Amino acid sequence: MDAPLNRWSSRLVPLALLLGLAGVAHAQNFSFEYRTSANSNVVPVLSGGDITAPATPISSSSTVTFLIISDNNANWTISQASVTGSSFALAQSPIGTVVTAGATVPVQITFAPTTAGVVSGALNITLASGTASQVASFVLQGTGEQPNFITSYILQPTGNQVAIANGGTLTFPSTNVGSTATATFIISNTGTGPGAINSVTVSGGAFSVSGLTLLPTTVQPTSNIQFTITFQPTARGAASGSLTIAYAGVSPVNIQLSGQATGASLTYTLALGSQSSTLTPGGTVTLPSTNVGSTVSATFTVVNGGDAAANIGAVTVTGAGYAVTNVPPTPATVAPGSSFTFTLVFSPQASGTAPGTLAIGTASFPLSAVALGASLTYTSLIGSTTNSLANGGTLVFPNTNLGSTATAAVVVANNGNTAGSIGGISVTGTGFAVSNLPSLPATLSPGASVQFNITFTPSSSATATGTLQIDSFSASLRGVGNQPPPISGVVFGTLPSTVSPLQQPAISLALSQPYALPISGTLTLSFASASFANDPNIQFANGGQSVNFTIPANTLNAVFGSSQQVQFQSGSVAGVITFTASLLVASANITPNPAPTAQVAIAAAPPIISNVRLGATTANSFELLITGLATTRDVAALNLQFTPASGAQLQTTSLNINTEANFSTWFQSQTGVSYGSQFTASVIINVNGNANAIQSVAITASNSQGQSSPMSLSLNLN
Numbered sequence: 001m002d003a004p005l006n007r008w009s010s011r012l013v014p015l016a017l018l019l020g021l022a023g024v025a026h027a028q029n030f031s032f033e034y035r036t037s038a039n040s041n042v043v044p045v046l047s048g049g050d051i052t053a054p055a056t057p058i059s060s061s062s063t064v065t066f067l068i069i070s071d072n073n074a075n076w077t078i079s080q081a082s083v084t085g086s087s088f089a090l091a092q093s094p095i096g097t098v099v100t101a102g103a104t105v106p107v108q109i110t111f112a113p114t115t116a117g118v119v120s121g122a123l124n125i126t127l128a129s130g131t132a133s134q135v136a137s138f139v140l141q142g143t144g145e146q147p148n149f150i151t152s153y154i155l156q157p158t159g160n161q162v163a164i165a166n167g168g169t170l171t172f173p174s175t176n177v178g179s180t181a182t183a184t185f186i187i188s189n190t191g192t193g194p195g196a197i198n199s200v201t202v203s204g205g206a207f208s209v210s211g212l213t214l215l216p217t218t219v220q221p222t223s224n225i226q227f228t229i230t231f232q233p234t235a236r237g238a239a240s241g242s243l244t245i246a247y248a249g250v251s252p253v254n255i256q257l258s259g260q261a262t263g264a265s266l267t268y269t270l271a272l273g274s275q276s277s278t279l280t281p282g283g284t285v286t287l288p289s290t291n292v293g294s295t296v297s298a299t300f301t302v303v304n305g306g307d308a309a310a311n312i313g314a315v316t317v318t319g320a321g322y323a324v325t326n327v328p329p330t331p332a333t334v335a336p337g338s339s340f341t342f343t344l345v346f347s348p349q350a351s352g353t354a355p356g357t358l359a360i361g362t363a364s365f366p367l368s369a370v371a372l373g374a375s376l377t378y379t380s381l382i383g384s385t386t387n388s389l390a391n392g393g394t395l396v397f398p399n400t401n402l403g404s405t406a407t408a409a410v411v412v413a414n415n416g417n418t419a420g421s422i423g424g425i426s427v428t429g430t431g432f433a434v435s436n437l438p439s440l441p442a443t444l445s446p447g448a449s450v451q452f453n454i455t456f457t458p459s460s461s462a463t464a465t466g467t468l469q470i471d472s473f474s475a476s477l478r479g480v481g482n483q484p485p486p487i488s489g490v491v492f493g494t495l496p497s498t499v500s501p502l503q504q505p506a507i508s509l510a511l512s513q514p515y516a517l518p519i520s521g522t523l524t525l526s527f528a529s530a531s532f533a534n535d536p537n538i539q540f541a542n543g544g545q546s547v548n549f550t551i552p553a554n555t556l557n558a559v560f561g562s563s564q565q566v567q568f569q570s571g572s573v574a575g576v577i578t579f580t581a582s583l584l585v586a587s588a589n590i591t592p593n594p595a596p597t598a599q600v601a602i603a604a605a606p607p608i609i610s611n612v613r614l615g616a617t618t619a620n621s622f623e624l625l626i627t628g629l630a631t632t633r634d635v636a637a638l639n640l641q642f643t644p645a646s647g648a649q650l651q652t653t654s655l656n657i658n659t660e661a662n663f664s665t666w667f668q669s670q671t672g673v674s675y676g677s678q679f680t681a682s683v684i685i686n687v688n689g690n691a692n693a694i695q696s697v698a699i700t701a702s703n704s705q706g707q708s709s710p711m712s713l714s715l716n717l718n
Contacts, residue, residue: 029076029134030099030127033067042067045138051123053088053111053142057193059249061112063091066123066138068105075100079128085121087113088140099127113144116192145193147219151245151253153229154184161186169256170243172231176308177263181231187245188224195219196248204241206233207257216248233261236306264310264334268363270344271299281363287346292373295347302340302360310334312361319356319367321348331361351375351416374420374444378473381409389475395468397456397479405457406479412470413449420444422471429466431457432477458482461588484585488513490596492579493565498601501572501608501629501677504541507598508565509549509581510556519551519590521558521583523566530574530604531633533667535676538571551583572676574604574631604632606706612699612713615682622691622717624683626699633677634703635663640683641698641710648693657683659701691717 033042036054045051056062070076076099083090091108099105113119121140126133152163153170164170175181189195198216202209212227219225233239241257268279272288279285290296304310312332317324327342334340348354348371356367378389382398389395389410400406414420422442427434438450458464458481466477493508509523524546527538540547547566549558560566570577581596582589607630615623626638640655659681666672666679687694698712 029070029072029074029129030136031069031071032136032138033069035065035067036062047136047138050139050141051109053109053140055143055145055193056111056113057145057147058113058116061110062142064109064111066107066109068099068107068125068127070099070101070103070105073101074129076127076129076134078105078125079133080124080126081107082124083109083121083140084124085119085140087111087119087142087144088121088123109140111140111142113142116144116146118143143192145221146191147189147193147195147221147247147250148191149195149197149219149245149247149250149253150188150190151255152186152188154186156182156184164255166251166253166255169258170229172257172259174260174262175231175233177233177236177261179232181259183229183231184226185229185243186224186226187219189219189221191221193221195250197225198246198248199244200227200246201244202229202241202257203244204239204257206231206239206259206261207241207243208232209243229257231257231259233259233263236261236263236265262308263306264304264308264336265306266310266334266363267303267305268360268365269301269303271301272296279365281365284366284368285344285358287344287367287369289370289372290346290348292348292351292371295345296369297346298344300342300344300358300360302334304334304336304338304340307336309336312340314359314361315342316359317344317356317367319354320350321346321354321369321371322356322358322367323347324358348373351418370417372418373416374414374418374446375416376420376422376444376473377413377415378470378475379411379413381411382406391473391475394476394478395454397477399480399482400456400458401482405455408454408456409451410454410468411449411451412444414444414446417446419446422450424469424471425452426469427454427466427477428469429464429477431459431464431479432466433457434468461585484517484588484590487511487515487519487583487590487592489592490581490583492596492598495598495600498603499570501570501602501631502537503570504567505570505600506565506567507579509558509596509598511551514554514556515551516553517585518553519583519585521549521551521581521591523547523549523558523560524580524582525568526578526580527571527573528576528578530576530631531667531677533573533633533673535571535573535575536674537569537676538573538577539569541567541569570600570602572602572629572631572678573633574602574677576601602631604705606630607635607701607703607708609699609701609708609711612697612711614713614715617691617717620688620691621684621686622715624685624697624699624713626681626683626701627679628701628708629676629678630663630701630703631677632703632705633667634660635679635681635701636660636704637702638681638683639700639702639707640685641700642694643696643698645693645695648690648695650693651688655685691715 032045034051035042053064054062078094078097081094089110091110094107123138125136152161154161172181196216196218208230210228213225239259243255245253270277314330315324315327323345325343346369351371351373354369354371358365380387380389380395397406433455435453437452442450456479461481461484464479468475489512495507499505539545549560551558557564577600579598582591609628611627613625615625638657638659642650642653644650694715696712696714698710700710701708
């Protein structure tokens with residue numbers, strides 16, 4: 001044979017096929033392939049080989065495209081084509097189709113399984129060209145898929161999985177009203193193919209479904225879906241419902257749902273003496289009318305007549321005069337047939353209708369009672385203004401001119417439901433008095449009232465206080481005298497515009513004209529530094545920054561202790577000292593606006609060296625201790641001029657020292673601030689040779705304002 005026969009050598013070919021090929025040409029004229037979908041890969045297949053259709057659900061169909069590929073230059077015609085097997089069929093007969101040279105001809109095969117599992121058939125194709133023919137046969141195989149849904153559930157908290165069939169009943173454990181029981185429901189596909197779940201519905205008011213995936217959904221073989229069925233009863237007794245699962249192409253499954261609801265059944269009873277009554281939550285509990293200061297008690301009993309324990313939370317009562325006693329510890333558990341008892345107490349302190357609310361766990365009962373007694377109210381009338389007076393409150397009189405009188409009428413009224421009485425009325429406090437008193441003791445019938453007056457006559461501009469006492473009722477009294485007349489003006493004694501550092505000048509002040517009332521006052525100094533640092537040494541002679549004075553009535557001059565002037569220390573920092581006076585008559589402020597002030601400045605100036613002395617000495621060095629001040633709080637340089645001893649010569653006669661950084665550190669330190677601008681600088685002079693060759697040294701200091709006067713020191717280093 002001219003062409004290789006390896007296409008036919010991969011499997012045993014049926015004997016009938018070999019016999020059929022005995023009369024054809026020796027060369028193989030066709031090759032064969034198939035694919036299971038438009039996007040799948042083609043699969044080569046030899047005559048006698050297997051063509052496998054895709055797995056297909058029962059009642060559905062799939063298509064296999066069989067490809068005849070011409071491998072020669074002649075045209076061939078499909079003369080015969082047949083398919084065996086009940087699940088396979090040709091989509092369209094290809095008989096008579098011409099396979100032209102080099103062409104590919106598709107043949108569509110339909111697979112529509114009617115049973116689950118593997119099914120088989122055969123494809124036979126005969127091709128003819130003139131007197132030549134070629135026969136190819138193939139084995140058809142496919143798998144029919146069918147879902148098989150199994151239902152089961154897991155009741156919490158047992159955790160055991162239980163199978164349940166169509167028509168079965170899922171029974172929940174007994175559950176208290178308001179509580180829940182849950183079951184995990186499982187729908188598993190144990191079949192050979194996917195299946196669709198169209199819907200899951202539940203009926204019965206006590207049952208609900210949650211956690212359900214979006215439906216419809218497809219469940220693959222060996223997979224499942226799960227959701228939760230919740231039993232939440234709202235009333236005692238048996239509860240029923242159903243669960244319906246609708247499948248695609250399969251009969252629906254109905255599961256019965258059943259549960260027993262248990263719960264407490266509470267009854268509430270109120271006992272007053274020998275009388276008792278049953279109450280309903282929300283119903284009003286009416287207690288008998290009770291005198292103010294007396295008490296009435298009622299016994300409250302809660303009985304559980306249900307078939308489950310009741311949990312009772314806190315027992316509370318609101319409303320003036322109401323209380324509960326003998327309450328068992330809460331929260332409390334009341335078993336079926338058991339009871340819970342406590343006492344409700346009403347002890348009114350004021351007459352009138354007394355509303356309230358009693359809460360027993362979640363049950364609520366409005367309370368109502370009438371308190372019997374007098375109810376005295378107190379009001380004040382000043383001019384046309386009426387104000388209520390509360391026990392412990394304050395009756396405020398308007399500001400009143402010295403020597404004048406303001407009057408307040410006080411009205412005591414009985415707004416209660418029984419008669420009341422007043423035994424005594426009194427007033428205390430300078431400037432306050434009571435008048436027009438009623439006859440005491442006085443009896444006030446319900447709706448009656450009495451009135452009397454309180455007067456306020458101020459003797460000074462200071463605030464006056466007192467007390468109004470009506471039996472056990474007490475109110476504060478307060479009044480203020482009108483402000484004294486203003487003063488004509490304040491003048492300060494002669495004060496220079498500037499003072500030198502560390503001086504102790506004096507200051508005085510006086511009125512422009514005499515004043516009829518004695519005056520007390522305070523003179524305060526403040527310092528505005530020119531170098532952003534305060535000087536704590538600026539103060540009065542008393543050691544502080546304020547000093548008190550007096551001006552006797554009908555005089556002019558301020559008296560500081562026993563003197564008509566007071567000294568102050570000017571400090572050592574450049575800036576402005578401001579003196580401010582404030583004046584009082586008694587507690588009334590009569591200081592003019594703006595307040596009287598005077599100022600004095602400490603000028604910015606070159607450094608001042610006040611002392612130079614010799615410090616530590618060695619054979620080759622000596623220390624200079626330089627004391628001084630710099631009102632600007634800066635020293636840029638020190639200059640030292642050395643004078644040689646008689647007959648000696650000095651290699652260095654002038655020494656300039658940059659001290660800006662050192663002095664900046666000192667002035668910015670906490671210690672430096674406390675000294676204002678004063679300093680003591682230590683300068684160590686190292687001598688290369690005989691130190692006795694130096695007779696003296698003259699020292700100057702300089703800053704942004706200039707150079708200090710020199711100060712000399714004779715050296716005796718022997």
